[in-house]
Amino acid sequence: MSNKLNTLSLSATALTLALTSALSLVTLPAHAADDMEKCFGVAMKGKNDCAAGAGTTCAGTSKVNDQANVFKLVPKGTCEKTASSTSPTGYGQLMAFKPKM
Amino acid sequence: MSTQQRFTQALLSAEQTFPAGLFCHPDAESRFAVYRNNVFSSLTSALADSYPVVAQLVGAEFFAFMARVFIQTFPPCSPVLVNYGNAFADFIDTFSPAASLPYLADMARLERLRVEAYHAADFPGVGFEALSRFLEYPEQLHSLHLKLHPGTGVLCSSRAVFSLWAAHQGQGELAEVDPNHAEHLLVLRDALNVEVLLLSKACALFIQALQGGAGFGDAVCAALEEDNAFDAGPALALLIQKNLIIHAGLSEAS
Numbered sequence: 001m002s003n004k005l006n007t008l009s010l011s012a013t014a015l016t017l018a019l020t021s022a023l024s025l026v027t028l029p030a031h032a033a034d035d036m037e038k039c040f041g042v043a044m045k046g047k048n049d050c051a052a053g054a055g056t057t058c059a060g061t062s063k064v065n066d067q068a069n070v071f072k073l074v075p076k077g078t079c080e081k082t083a084s085s086t087s088p089t090g091y092g093q094l095m096a097f098k099p100k101m
Numbered sequence: 102m103s104t105q106q107r108f109t110q111a112l113l114s115a116e117q118t119f120p121a122g123l124f125c126h127p128d129a130e131s132r133f134a135v136y137r138n139n140v141f142s143s144l145t146s147a148l149a150d151s152y153p154v155v156a157q158l159v160g161a162e163f164f165a166f167m168a169r170v171f172i173q174t175f176p177p178c179s180p181v182l183v184n185y186g187n188a189f190a191d192f193i194d195t196f197s198p199a200a201s202l203p204y205l206a207d208m209a210r211l212e213r214l215r216v217e218a219y220h221a222a223d224f225p226g227v228g229f230e231a232l233s234r235f236l237e238y239p240e241q242l243h244s245l246h247l248k249l250h251p252g253t254g255v256l257c258s259s260r261a262v263f264s265l266w267a268a269h270q271g272q273g274e275l276a277e278v279d280p281n282h283a284e285h286l287l288v289l290r291d292a293l294n295v296e297v298l299l300l301s302k303a304c305a306l307f308i309q310a311l312q313g314g315a316g317f318g319d320a321v322c323a324a325l326e327e328d329n330a331f332d333a334g335p336a337l338a339l340l341i342q343k344n345l346i347i348h349a350g351l352s353e354a355s
Contacts, residue, residue, distance in 0.1 A: 010318055010325070015242040018321065021334030023233055026341045036292070046150065049293055073293055 039079035041099070042092035043072040068099040112137050113173045144172050148186050152212045154269045155193075155205060167196060183220055187213060204260035204280050211262050211297065214254035214288035218295045221252030226344025241351050243318030247311050248348035249340070252290040255300070255309045259283045263299045291343045303328035304336045311340075 043049070048062040048070035062070040066086040074082065074092070082092040086099040102110075104122075111120040111133070119130045126132070145168040149156045156164045171192050177185045190209035199205050235245055256262070263284040268275040285305035287298045300308070303324040310320035317333075324331040340346050 010243070010322055012239040012242060015245075015318060015321065015333075016236060016239040018333035018337060019232070019236060019242060019245075019317075021332075022337035022341060023229060023236075025335060025338035026229060 035076050036073040037076045037079050037094060038071040039074045039082060039092040039094065040071045040096050041066050041068045041084040041087040042074070042079070042082045043067065043070050047072065049073050069096040071096075109176070112140060113176055115173060141169060141172055144168070144177065144185065147182050148189065151183075151186050151216050152189065152209055154212060154266055155189075155209050157269055158202060158205060158208065158265075159199070163198075167193070167199065170196065183216065189213070204258070204262055204265060207256065207258040207260055207262045208265060210256055210258075211266055211286065211288065214256060215295050215297065218252035218254060218288050218290040221250065221290060224250055224347040226250070226341070227346045227349045229341065232341065232346070232349055235349065235351075238351065243316055244351055245317040246314070246348075246350055246352065247317065247340070247346050249308070249312055250289070250345045250347050252288075252295075253308070253312070253345050254288040255285070255305050255312065256288070257283075257285045257302065257305050257309075262286070263297065266297060287339075289343050289345055296343075298339075301328065301331075303331040307331070307333065307336050308340070 038049075043062055043066070045062060045065045045067075048067065049072050066084045068086050079092040079094055080089075083090065084092045087093055087097060088100045104120075107120040108123065111118045117134070117137070119133055123129055123133065145165055148168045148171070149164060159167065171186075171189060175188050175192065179185070190206045190213060193199055193206040193209050235242060259281075261278050261280050261282045261284050263286045264273060264278040264282075265275070265280060267273050268278055283302075285300045285302050287300050287305070287308060289296050289298070306327050307320050307324035310323040311317075315323065321331070321333045324333070324336070
């Protein structure tokens, strides 16, 4: 019963208003793949993205945290600000690197 | 009983039995024990990888014990290891040694949704323009059908599983969580990132209704029945923003 009442009282105007307000709230475009960069040395063990190079085959296969030859896609510009325990610079790098000892 | 059935039975048996007539090598029994150990250890690791917070909540020893009983009861029926354990949450519900942690099964459900979201197929979201076109048909918005990304999951829990999960990700203090507080959450994948978001109950019902194939109007009604102040605008905006709407049409998507 209450369902029917609600259905009746829910006017086309109310739904239009909801859709309009939803569309007006969507402002920032979500991260598209081309807003991302490959960041080496920052992926948690097993959380790398695809094509990780020698020793791993694909996404989710890295063996250690911050493995130097596997990448994770991160928003552009953030990679070299992300801390990495293996990187000689202390931060993620845009290319695979030799891990510090 | 076939050789294969005898082998399976011996492998999963709690008594550590050995299948008769398997192999005439004198050391076959200890070799079979090694094989059994590898089976249980690899499946236990797979479960621990899929359910890291469940494992942390109960500790490694209890988890291994619970996993052993689960593996004996529900051996894998697919070679795809990532799918293994989708019955784990329902199993935990019936596993009496875990009864003192009433939120454990829902935590397993949350972690399952994350695994499923992570591995769900890619679908592009319906764009802003495509959705704004429906504003030209206000009379038909009631039956606007929005199909959601297959990696999208809603969980309504009578326990504070979101806060408990977040506390294990370093967000919030575990000691401050009241586990008996009901929480509703959304698991989604945006590009390559799996996210877990806290929802109001009305918003959870709205998204669940859409997932169940309800039209926009009926989904809003379902939410309004829970909370008559429900505002569909922000709820819908979230779905658009996260690219979760993969098809929109005025009849049910095929």
